[in-house]
Amino acid sequence: MSTFKSHKRSNPSISTASLPDIVFMLLFFFMTVTTISNKTMLVENELPMASSVNQLDKKDRVIEIYVGAPKDDLAKRLGTEPRIQLNDKIAQVGDVGPYVLEELSKKPEAIRNLVTISLKIDKDVKVGVVSDIKEQLQKVNALKVNYTTYQGGDPLP
Amino acid sequence: MPRRKGAPEVNAGSMADIAFLLLIFFLVTTTIETDAGLDRMLPPIEPPDTDVIIKQKNIFTVNINKNGQLLVEDNLMNLKDLRKAAMGFLENNADGTCTYCKGKKEQSSSDNPTKAIISLKNDRETKYSTYITVQNELVGAYNDLRNRESQRLYGRDFTKMEAEYLNPETPSSVRDDLKDKVKRIQDMFPQKLSEAETSTN
Numbered sequence: 001m002s003t004f005k006s007h008k009r010s011n012p013s014i015s016t017a018s019l020p021d022i023v024f025m026l027l028f029f030f031m032t033v034t035t036i037s038n039k040t041m042l043v044e045n046e047l048p049m050a051s052s053v054n055q056l057d058k059k060d061r062v063i064e065i066y067v068g069a070p071k072d073d074l075a076k077r078l079g080t081e082p083r084i085q086l087n088d089k090i091a092q093v094g095d096v097g098p099y100v101l102e103e104l105s106k107k108p109e110a111i112r113n114l115v116t117i118s119l120k121i122d123k124d125v126k127v128g129v130v131s132d133i134k135e136q137l138q139k140v141n142a143l144k145v146n147y148t149t150y151q152g153g154d155p156l157p
Numbered sequence: 158m159p160r161r162k163g164a165p166e167v168n169a170g171s172m173a174d175i176a177f178l179l180l181i182f183f184l185v186t187t188t189i190e191t192d193a194g195l196d197r198m199l200p201p202i203e204p205p206d207t208d209v210i211i212k213q214k215n216i217f218t219v220n221i222n223k224n225g226q227l228l229v230e231d232n233l234m235n236l237k238d239l240r241k242a243a244m245g246f247l248e249n250n251a252d253g254t255c256t257y258c259k260g261k262k263e264q265s266s267s268d269n270p271t272k273a274i275i276s277l278k279n280d281r282e283t284k285y286s287t288y289i290t291v292q293n294e295l296v297g298a299y300n301d302l303r304n305r306e307s308q309r310l311y312g313r314d315f316t317k318m319e320a321e322y323l324n325p326e327t328p329s330s331v332r333d334d335l336k337d338k339v340k341r342i343q344d345m346f347p348q349k350l351s352e353a354e355t356s357t358n
Contacts, residue, residue, distance in 0.1 A: 027176055055320060
């Protein structure tokens, strides 16, 4: 009985010595998994949902084109009509072709014909702009496109 | 003053707090990149030299108007019925040459899957999300059929095999094996999805 009593009296504390290790492990996991995108988004970019998707190729084989309405702080200057963002700049439809060619020329020759154009288009954009971009891409013979979407279960409304 | 035994211990109690702070910082600032989507090949700009004559019954027309309504083969259709209709069209098998099809063999619909073409037309004012949903359903129709045949022949889904085949980390011996299988299924239901120019009105 005496052992029982003494056990009750001394308040056993859980050792938290390994807590930092656990947290550091989590930290390193997140540091390695996530990529910090150094792009500043100038346009809204809420992608649509789709379920029958293919995984995109490696990052160095992808050229990205963003389309969407300008963000709130730019809306005063640019209006609310959808704009195209190439790299960190707002561009016109006619700039898409030269941009893709420029980006292509930066890639090593071996992977040039494997490059995919990733179209990251906001879900509220009208298709007209998209078909204009596709026309531009056809002109420069960049035919492999990917309509980038969020991967979702059932997108049906 | 007499020197104490050993070095004084550093209090590591706040280590966890610091690590948590860093962790939360990374959680907040990073965005997980979206790296999936619908792959599509655009048609080359120069038209092919020879005019190919395609029978009207081999074309499955899907029209989207600016309000997001669907006109499929001249009938108004709900989005949720589209996948089924597309699948029915693709494996209709009117000329009876497709041995693995389970279609209805209606004479007014497609001859066989290799001839069947889905033509997608949309208005300039159509919302992009609607457009993607329709594309998703059509690609889904192909995938469903391919998965069915793949399950029958190899006991696994086509989409999984394709993903493994395209994954560069898969060993090349496995990839060579998968290549033939993927090719075979793709040839059974070749994806012929044509996107015509958008109409302005």
